[in-house]
Amino acid sequence: MFRDGVRKSIWQEEIRKFPSKIHTDPLYDVAIVGGGITGISTAMRLRKAGKKCIILEASNIGFGTTGGTTAHLNNFFDTTYAEAIKDFGLDNAILLKNVGIEALHIIKNNIHEFDIDCDFEMKTGYLFALDEKQEKKLADIIEGSSKVGHRIDSINDIPFPIPFKAAAIIPDQAQFHPVKYIKKLTEAFIAAGGAFIEKCLCESHEEFDDMVRLHTSKGIINATHVIYATHIPPGINQLHFMNAPYRSYAIAFTLKGDSYPKDLGYDLVDPYHYYRIQEIDGKNLLIAGGEDHKTGHSDDTGVCFSRLENYVRQYFDVGTAQYSWSSQYYEPVDGLPYIGVLPGSKGRIYTATGFRGNGMIFGTITSQILSDLIVKGSNKYEQLFSPGRIKPIAGFSTFVQEQATVVFDFIKDKLLTEKITSLSEIKDGEAKVIRYEGESYALYKEKGGSLHMVKSTCPHAKCEVRWNSAEITWDCPCHGSRFNVNGKLLTGPAVKDLQRIES
Ligand SMILES: Cc1cc2nc3c(=O)[nH]c(=O)nc-3n(C[C@H](O)[C@H](O)[C@H](O)COP(=O)(O)OP(=O)(O)OC[C@H]3O[C@@H](n4cnc5c(N)ncnc54)[C@H](O)[C@@H]3O)c2cc1C
Structure with missing residues (x-):
């Protein structure tokens, strides 16, 4: 599986795996977690600025939404300029307009500089x-x-x-082939001396005054700065509620x-x-x-x-x-992405999330914002996209209501999961969350008979997963973690699998 679902996207044929290397550098300048457009663009920019960088990707490049996007490159956004003026003021809305123009320039420059053939x-x-x-x-x-x-x-x-x-x-406006673009950018990053490890899940971090220690499925990686370019940061963070x-x-x-x-x-x-x-x-x-x-x-x-x-x-x-x-x-609570220091961090850990349907542009501008913050200490879009901003805007209460629906559904799930007396009640091709002896389980029976059984509680914030028949996955409605039928983690913010039950 090269993507976080069983269906094949139009871009997927172009995904390539990179040879696995063991990197033993005791301290990187920046560890970038995530091999989508955000992580790879940012890693390349930091490498160009002379930083010793490593990209750590849980699966392969394009495994996340970058491999499942439609790659329109727009300088207008799902949050309209009228909405941005209302909620953030005219000056900030003008800044937002500049983001679209500048991100497209960055993409064009990368294509030109690294000779990227990506159907732009x-x-x-x-x-x-x-x-x-x-x-x-x-x-x-x-x-x-x-x-x-x-x-x-x-x-x-x-x-x-x-x-x-x-x-x-x-x-x-513009369009391109997103996987051809990030693949070439990754090759250029490695050719420029950047380190890249696939199948490396970052499970947790410890932040010290002078560095960050990442605990990964391939051992410990130390870096002066860490960037979670994971579409949503892993672990529990206030950004999951926004x-x-x-x-x-x-x-x-x-x-x-x-x-x-x-x-x-x-x-x-x-x-x-x-x-x-x-x-x-x-x-x-x-x-x-x-x-x-x-x-x-x-x-x-x-x-x-x-x-x-x-x-x-x-x-x-x-x-x-x-x-x-x-x-x-x-979808971010106030309509604009969160790009900057991870809330709760002492200042060495950064993230970028809340892109709505405009992540080709916001993921690209992240490369400029986060490299500037790390290299120069400031960036012109820093305040606008600060994850620490609190915007009490009109949409806020709707959002809170929506989140309350999630919590209600979560309780309802706990109460209403079906009781069955025998596994033979599950039909071929059927998926169910069931309750058995006080525990809830997620069951999927393949056409042809094999039964896959996992505990249905998401390890991230203990919500109950729901069946996604389109991609044959278990999806968490609360914060978006996703798992395959055997419970294997596909997308965070969870960093652990659903517990598998041998049947
Ligand atoms: C159907 C669809 C169409 C879209 N169309 C457009 C469009 O036309 N134009 C546009 O601008 N935007 C579009 N978007 C949005 C855009 O595609 C996304 O915002 C963008 O791809 C996000 O990129 P990313 O690099 O931040 O995240 P991702 O591409 O999701 O990459 C994150 C990577 O991090 C890895 N990862 C996650 N957790 C860990 C961990 N703990 N350790 C290690 N690695 C980890 C994942 O495996 C993944 O590869 C669309 C979105 C959807 C869903």
Whole structure:
């Protein structure tokens, strides 16, 4: 498995494993945990600044959301400029606009400097409103954008076969192949003297006045600074209560004929649908995404794919679905990512999380922010994205309510898990959380008969896992940890497996 689910993403073919090496350096300048776009971009930047760096990845590059993204490179975000002005003020919203522009420059510079062939293309973006409510939303987006100086213009036509009420055009967007990009960046990092270890799970850390000791599945690593580029930091941290995990679904289709829309498209449905094309083996595919929901909050995740496919088939002359996959992102409580010193750290441990659906850009800008903080001691975006900020904004109470739902569901799970008298009651292909002699277990029976049985309590914060039929995984609705059917940890913040029961 090269990704944190059983379905194959369109990018996965390009993932390569790097030869395992034992690194015995007594002290690195920076240990970067996580081999997604955030970790690899940041490691490369620090290496260029002369820092002795090591990347520690629990599985392989692209194993996390970077291998399951759709890789639109946008300079507008899920948090609109209008929302950013309202919650953070005009000056900060202008800073946010600059992030989009600068991150795209960083990506272009890396492509140029390291000669990366990653299907990078500049594109035009189109936003379209399908009903009156969305029309109002679009008008707010256009107004907010003009206040921060971000170019977006109303138009009367879009290059997508979708009926719409109002639309806008956004120049200077882009797209690329995320795994080709991080693979080449990793090769360049290693060629520049960086150290990289795969299959190395970081389990805990001890922070001292002058260094940090990481306890990993491959032994102890010491570093002056540590960066958790793990999408959400491992262990228990206040950031877990300020970010909620969500799943999003993507399908890559062939279309009958050659009517592929060449640009990037987004409707304003909640949750929204997003479109782009990608060439694989000389053939275009239309990638459509959407159907987002809170992790663990869908009774049948497989149905999300049918809904997405049916939706797309209404408008496009679809041939076949070549790839379909889902992946996870984090929604921050106040709409902006958290990039900087890990709350609770003495100042030597950093993290980056809460990227919503814009992590190609926020993961890239993380490379600038965290390398500046480590090398120079400050960065212009430091305050805006500080994980220590407290923003009592309007969305805060909704978020708290949402988190309360999670806790309620968690209690309900504890009370309502099914009681069974014999394992033979589980049918082929079925997954259930059951209660037996005072303990709850998660059971999955493969078609063909093998039974997989694990304790159902997530080792991170003791919530009960939920079945994800789309990816054949057990997902924790509270903070997003995910496990395979044998309980093996796929994604943190947990750092331990679910306990396996031999059946
Ligand atoms: C379906 C979908 C579509 C998206 N589309 C877009 C888009 O079009 N544009 C955009 O900008 N963003 C998009 N996003 C968001 C974006 O893909 C993510 O924000 C981004 O990939 C996160 O990158 P990352 O490097 O921070 O995390 P990840 O890619 O998840 O990498 C984290 C890595 O850390 C490793 N790790 C975790 N814990 C440990 C540990 N304890 N020890 C060692 N290693 C560990 C994991 O194995 C993983 O490889 C999308 C997200 C989804 C879900």
